[in-house]
Every structure is written in C-alpha cells, then in structure tokens.
Amino acid sequence: MSDSWPRRRLLAILRGASEPLDAQELARITGQHVTTVRFHLDVLTRESLVRQFQQPPRGRGRPRIGYSAVQRSVGYQDLAQVLADQLGPDPRRRSEAAIAAGRAWGAKLDVDDHRIESLEDAKDVTMTLMSELGFAPERDSAAETAERVVIRLPACPLRELARTHSEVVCGVHLGLIEEVLDRSGARGEVDVQLYPFIEPELCMARLELVAARPPVDQDGATVPAAYDDDEMPPEPLIAPSGRVAPQLRNSDAHVAKQSAQQW
Known part of the structure; x- marks a missing residue:
C-alpha cells in the first residue's frame, strides 16, 4: 500500500463510498486541487488499489472517469x-x-x-x-x-x-x-x-x-x-x-x- 498520507486518505474515502467517485468529487471532499487528486489517483491505479470506471457525463461533454477501491480480503x-x-x-x-x-x-x-x-x-x-x-x-x-x-x-x-x-x-x-x-x-x-x-x-x-x-x-x-x-x-x-x-x-x-x- 502507498505510504503517502493523501493517497491513504483518498483510498479510505473510496472504500467507504457506495459508488465510484470522480476526481472532482474527491477534490471537493478532501479540499485538494483536482490536479493533485488526479495525480494520486493515477498512482493508486498503478498500484492496483483502485479501479477506473467510465461514468455518464454531467450534461454535455465527455464521459467522466469514476474511481472505486479494489476490495481485497486479508490474505496474511x-x-x-x-x-x-x-x-x-x-x-x-x-x-x-x-x-x-x-x-x-x-x-x-x-x-x-x-x-x-x-x-x-x-x-x-x-x-x-x-x-x-x-x-x-x-x-x-x-x-x-x-x-x-x-x-x-x-x-x-x-x-x-x-x-x-x-x-x-x-x-x-x-x-x-x-x-x-x-x-x-x-x-x-x-x-x-x-x-x-x-x-x-x-x-x-x-x-x-x-x-x-x-x-x-x-x-x-x-x-x-x-x-x-x-x-x-x-x-x-x-x-x-x-x-x-x-x-x-x-x-x-x-x-x-x-x-x-x-x-
């Protein structure tokens, strides 16, 4: 698991969410800039701790990318x-x-x-x-x-x-x-x-x-x-x-x- 406190916080939020959240929503919750949130989400995705989902756009525009925590059972x-x-x-x-x-x-x-x-x-x-x-x-x-x-x-x-x-x-x-x-x-x-x-x-x-x-x-x-x-x-x-x-x-x-x- 990542040792970055902001990434651990994002992961905790995603684990407690009932549905995928996008970068804008996570930026609003954490108070971080959306660009910073996207950077941490990219790291968590590479570490296979979160998964990306395509979500419908709000109004006109491209589909949004939502994120959800990968649920893992304790294997140790x-x-x-x-x-x-x-x-x-x-x-x-x-x-x-x-x-x-x-x-x-x-x-x-x-x-x-x-x-x-x-x-x-x-x-x-x-x-x-x-x-x-x-x-x-x-x-x-x-x-x-x-x-x-x-x-x-x-x-x-x-x-x-x-x-x-x-x-x-x-x-x-x-x-x-x-x-x-x-x-x-x-x-x-x-x-x-x-x-x-x-x-x-x-x-x-x-x-x-x-x-x-x-x-x-x-x-x-x-x-x-x-x-x-x-x-x-x-x-x-x-x-x-x-x-x-x-x-x-x-x-x-x-x-x-x-x-x-x-x-």
Whole structure:
C-alpha cells in the first residue's frame, strides 16, 4: 500500500463510498486541487488499489472517469498467526513487542501536514487511519465529553486472530495509532486505549486528553474514585502502565456495552 498520507486518505474515502467517485468529487471532499487528486489517483491505479470506471457525463461533454477501491480480503491471517506465536508465552512481553511493532509501522507512514491542535483533530486522524485499515470506524457521539472521544470499531480485519491473540493484534493497532498521533503533534497530550470485544463483533477505541485521565495507583491500575461500582467502564487491553488487562469474555459483552454507554 502507498505510504503517502493523501493517497491513504483518498483510498479510505473510496472504500467507504457506495459508488465510484470522480476526481472532482474527491477534490471537493478532501479540499485538494483536482490536479493533485488526479495525480494520486493515477498512482493508486498503478498500484492496483483502485479501479477506473467510465461514468455518464454531467450534461454535455465527455464521459467522466469514476474511481472505486479494489476490495481485497486479508490474505496474511496465517502469517499473522505464526508471527504472534513467535512472540513468546508472556502476555505482557507479547503486548510490549506488539506495541513497539505498531509504532515502527506508524513511523514509516507519511502523516498529514495538518497538525493536531485539539481532541477533535486527534479523532479525525484516528478515524481516517482506522477506516483505511478496514475497521469501518463509527463515532460514538453519545459517549463523548469535552475531554474524551469514543470510536466504535465493528469490522476488525483480523478479528478471528484477535480472539486468541488480542494482546498482539490490538497491541499493534494501539502502537500504530499512538505513533501516528504523536507524529502529528499530539505527543503527551492524548491517551489512547483499546477495548477488545465489548460485544462479540465490536471493539472500541477511546481518546482522552491526558490531563483528564483518572489517577492510577503504584501498580498502574486506575483509581475508580470518579465512578460508582456499577458505572466502571470495561478495562482496556493495555492499561496506562503497559500491563495486559484481562480480556472480556463474550458472555460479559452486555455488561461492557452498558458500561460503555455511560462513559
């Protein structure tokens, strides 16, 4: 996949579109000049990431060229399984190695020229990134506050592997998000947490201003002073200390869902 952030953004938009879009439409959506958009579309076409379609003209004139993302299934499931198995038996070390790998991945990506100056900016960058990865992210406005953003992730492309190796799969994705946000200007300002399988087919990401984070004890566990016992959110995969939190069982999903709605 291309390492250009503008091309990754175009690809994410095309993946989420219900029909082919032409260069003029994509230029309007992204705010880029149409000539720049056409250049990136040509690169994506050569890389076989998008496909061209002839569309009827608007009024008089030549037919338009529409673009649609090439839908590809994840073909590296077995390879990911082998790599996950090679990280050793210690869950914490597996998690730490996965986060480091995710950060290394994020370090190789180009980032948008727009710098993160607010939590809303961090949300936009994360939504674009997770859309590109195939998570079909959804903003959970009902769970938002001025210091916190919640993003629902209903379509993990490695869900089956994550059921048995969530500390690896989710750790890589966590490290990737953290690195991209850091490189975009959010270093030390936004805390990222992932909550795997709050429902059988749903995970969740939470972005929170660091100043708004609840205190932690000497073991890195969140001090639940701000919550009643029946309002505690589900524990994230990666706690602030880096320790691996217990994974949610599918039978606990309804409890986690109810808690998540109260964030």
